[in-house]
Amino acid sequence: MYSKVILSIAILAIFISSCQQTKEPTPPMVDGDITDFQQLGVEPIELMQGSNLYLYQNDHFVWLGFDYPEESFGTMDLKLITPTLSDTLNMHISAQIGEWYLSEGSPRPDNPESDLWWNHQGWYANEVWPNGTDRSSENPQPKFKNAKAREIQISKERFGRGKWMMQAEIRAIRTGSGFTGTSFPKNGWYELTVF
Template structure:
């Protein structure tokens, strides 16, 4: 009888643990879709018509995401200074990902073929996706496809906890008058408290 009581207690404890685990919110996935942020109840920051910015964090990561109008590219440069960075870092997201320090003389890619692209560590974003090659005329060109949103996931182990100072420039936003850019914040820098 004693053995059955122990087994019952273990099964009950496992069931309670499972219920507790299921209450923990599922974090966003970097897949070019803003639905996870909406599900988590993240309040958007409106930057311009059709462009909303979202921040979310859990114990391991910080996510920054934004949506944009159809036919936009929504590329971004994020200037970031955190407790674990020696200097301000530029995080670049377009059809390629890359990072470089902004200080004078720091190496950075100077063309699309540079070997300095794809050097990101401790972060990831959904880039503008390559979608084959357009060979409809004599000048073959790459084709691109885009998600409905841009999502950047940053690892707290790399960047540190505390105050993150940042400024984001989001480019190639389709408007009725052509492509536009938007900066967040418009003036100064944004401080995000990372716990």
């Protein structure tokens, strides 16, 4: 009887102890909803009016996300230099995703039908979603639907730790007079220390 009481107390103590441990915050999900970054308390970096950039990392991944005004597409080319890359890598995110090195002669897709799309390794982003076909004219055209934000998750296992240099070209941001783009940073490269 006495040993059962001791065992019950020990199990209760372990349970209480495990409940009191600090949990790691839930990282962002690449779903086109930037509120994950906001809930984590990530400070926004203004890209332009109506568009903010968010950066977050944990032990395994780096996340980058940006929001934009309604009716924007927010396509992006993210250039990345890291300790494990032999050259500057371009990560392209639009209605298709792909990566290629920027050195001359490196293979890259030259049309929408290329087999070189969807070759991303160690990263993923929410692309501009296909959403049926517009059949209102004699030449049907693909329709697209977009999320409220563009997000990308990048693996530290592939890209390493230490100093990462980034440069982003962001396009198709809706303004009152049409579409525009912006870059981050405005000049040069953004240095991110990846732990």
